[in-house]
């Protein structure tokens with residue numbers, strides 16, 4: 230696992246957008262797994278700026294969702310489908326048929342989960358999966374004690390996650406769905422490159438547990454330790470609980486010029 234400490238969220242966004250651009254230059258139809266929440270927004274803004282500047286051609290890039298709420302009415306603005314369309318697909322100018330996600334309004338949710346897991350593999354697998362981290366250490370919507378081998382399935386949110394996400398639902402926790410579909414941890418680990426971005430002091434404990442604690446289902450993000458190509462990008466505040474921060478800084482300074490993220 231590589232840990233990169235950046236001065237602020239904007240720098241993290243620039244760094245990851247550069248890594249995505251570099252991937253797309255190597256593989257024009259890369260499958261990009263995107264996350265929702267506030268944290269990845271600087272990545273999407275930096276990437277869209279590169280596209281506008283003509284620095285990278287993303288016209289063949291495919292985008293896929295990490296997770297979705299269950300039971301929101303179709304087209305609800307806070308569904309993750311609507312969110313990713315608004316924040317990623319439209320700003321990048323991609324056609325809807327280059328975007329895939331699980332069907333959160335399916336009658337048979339279990340079948341929708343299995344179909345999505347198969348569709349990801351059928352699309353050749355995710356090339357780069359962008360991740361955030363919940364304050365309880367979750368990735369996607371894999372809450373604590375999710376199986377580290379789990380596939381895409383339905384999960385029940387913790388009260389903590391519903392409270393954290395209430396800000397997207399008029400600060401009313403009752404409006405936050407209880408159930409979600411999420412790529413499983415095993416599914417996420419199938420991506421070729423995992424890039425987790427965490428910013429702000431509120432993520433410091435979760436980041437320290439994920440990066441320096443034991444691999445444990447209690448901290449789903451610790452599963453990144455099992456992946457051969459995982460990059461954790463943190464700002465100073467989110468890095469504040471890391472015991473090895475100085476080592477991570479020195480390693481990044483000494484990184485060979487030919488080695489990308």
Ligand SMILES: N[C@@H]1[C@@H](O)[C@H](O)[C@@H](COP(=O)(O)O)O[C@@H]1O
Pocket residue numbers: 264265266267268269295296360361362363364368369370390394
């Ligand atoms: N399912 C999403 C996660 O993918 C995201 O990482 C997390 C943190 O969001 P934020 O970046 O807003 O803190 O929120 C939700 O739970």
